[in-house]
Amino acid sequence: MAKSKPVFRCSACSHEVAKWVGKCPDCGEWGTVDEVVVAATPAGTPARRAMLPSTAxxxxxxxxxxxTQAKSTGVSELDRVLGGGIVAGSVVLLSGEPGVGKSTLLLEVAHQWAAKRDERSLYVTAEESAGQVRLRADRTSAVHDRVYLAAESDLSIVLGHVEQVRPTLLVVDSVQTMLAPDVDGVTGGVTQVRAVTSALTTLAKTTGIAVLLVGHVTKDGHVAGPRTLEHLVDVVLQFEGDKNSTLRMVRGIKNRFGSADEVGCFELHEDGIACVDDPSGLFLHHRTDAPPGTAVTVAMDGKRPLVSEVQGLTVKTEIPQPRRAVSGLDYNRVSMVLAVLQSRGRVFLGKHDVYAATVGGMRLLEPSADLAIALAIASAESEVPIPAGWVIIGEVGLAGEVRKVTGLSRRLAEAERLGFTTALVPPDLKPTRSTMKVHEVTDLRSALRIAGLRRLRAVSSDTAAPDPAFAE
Structure with missing residues (x-):
């Protein structure tokens, strides 16, 4: 006769332990170990029996x-990240910090879905009242007769609304505030979030309704709730943005129907959210004569090349430990570039405060911006501007060598499209089809020389002599 035995299983990683613990010993998450009952045979093996499949x-x-053909959502940048649109019967999870614009974006999707397609969309909000959502819809011009609105947090009532409205698109804002009445646990807890997501996923697969879920994030930036939440859905998107900037980005984290390395760009305004088809212009400060301390590079965000501006500033200081301030860049990466610039490029900054930043709210975390950072800081130190129309691409190693980067041809094509005429790049075995004048450099000192920064002096002390390698 089969008996049941208690097992303690982690809801985040499915690791099993013999007794309850507060912290999972495998993944390190707190409060995710729950007791489950597993039916077993007298010999101790799980009981299994064959069942007739419903579909052969x-x-x-x-x-x-x-x-599995995708249908356009009517929002071009979101379609780019989704791989052409949303698939019928799929479940998409959009996560992001509070106030970043998740609700505004999905309300616009519901409006475009109803306006451009003769189909109904249902927007369910469990965080706001119907009047609050209507005010946002008036402000963003997202009012349409085929957009239905329900302010409910009970999952069973939401399923009743679905049966009455019969939409082809369902938006749930948010999954952490929905409550499954027949499941134990508090709203937003591990058990409730998993039960709500499983029910909505079953609804999508059985009816063909496309479901968009709003998800909260933790202080670390991860999706709140059990780790299995990301496994239950088909697509996971991350909505990012700085509250001090209008720029917003949607990144693909997981996509069962397309590529997961695309990025969509938006601008959030008082009257709604708008797609940015050409985001490179947001990250450039257009000036005919760029001042010293400015360099332009091309970063790859997923498969998308983005032309960005890097700025550097050096200020003499008398304090024993000069300040290093970074904005929009990796602090550790900038510190490494400064060390290489001093050791290999003979540009000493020991008595200078150094500031490095990007323009327009852009975040540059890939190593291809190393050379642009180094030349921007060297330009600021020497007060010699980098020639106008130059774009600088390359990773800098600890030995001062300039390493090649991926997608160089696509980067140069984007820079050429925006009117840049000269490129400073690492050696590349593949010939580029760009009509730009391309300078290939193998080390940092060669890059400084070609960029016209020969007036740089090695200032290890106030009376240091000029470096012969950069003599006029």
Missing amino acids: AAPISAVDSRV
């Missing part, structure tokens, strides 16, 4: 691929 297995050649 079919040859893969007989499966209709048209059922």
Whole structure:
């Protein structure tokens, strides 16, 4: 006779332990270990029996691929990240910090879905009242007769609304505030979030309704709730943005229907959210004569090349430990570039405060911006501007060598499209099709020389002599 035995299992990583613990010994998460009951045979092995499948297995050649064709949401930048649009019966999780604009974006999606398609969309909010959502819709011009609104937090009532409205698109804001009445646990807890997501996923797969879920994030930037939440859905998107900037970005984290390395750009205004088809202009400060301390590079955000501006500033100081301030860049990466610039480039900054930043709210974290950072700081120190129309790309190693980067041809094509005429790049074995004048450099000192920064002096002390390598 089969008996049941208690097992303590982590809801984040499914690790099992013999007794309850507050912290999972495998993944390190707190409060995720729950007691579950597993049916077992007298011998101790889990009980299993064969069941007749509801749908017979079919040859893969007989499966209709048209059922997974994407439908446009009406928001071009979101379609880019989703891989052309949203698939019927799929579940998309959009996560982000509070106030970043998740609700505004999905309300616009619901409006465009109803306006450009003869189909209904249902927007369910469990965080706001119907009047608050209507005020936002008036402000963003997202009012349409085929957009239905329900302010409910009970999952069973929401399913009733779905049966009455019969929409093809369902937006739930948010999954952490929904409550499954037949499941134990508090709202937003591990058990409730998993039960609500499982029910909505089953609804999407059985009815073909596309479901968009809003998800909260923790202080570390991860999706709040159990780790299995990301496994239950088909697509996971991360909505990012600085509250001090209008720029917003949607990044693909997981996508079962397309690429997961795309990024969409938006601008959030008082009257709504708008797609930015050409975001490179947001990250450039257009001036005919760039001042010293300014360099332009091309970063790859997913598959998208973005032309960005890096600025550097050096100020003499008398304090024993000069300040290093960074904005929009990796602090550790900038510290390494400064060390290489001093050791290999003979540009001493021991008695200078150094500031490095990006323009327009752009975040540059990839190593391809190393050379631009180094030349921007060297330009600020020497007060010699980098020639106008130059774009600088390359990773700098600890030995001062300039390493090649991926997607160089695409980066140069984007820079050429925006009117840049000269590029300073690492050696590349593949020939580029760009008509720009390309200078290939192998080390940092060669890059400083070609950029016209020969008036740099090695200032290890106030009376240091000029470096012969940079003599006029």
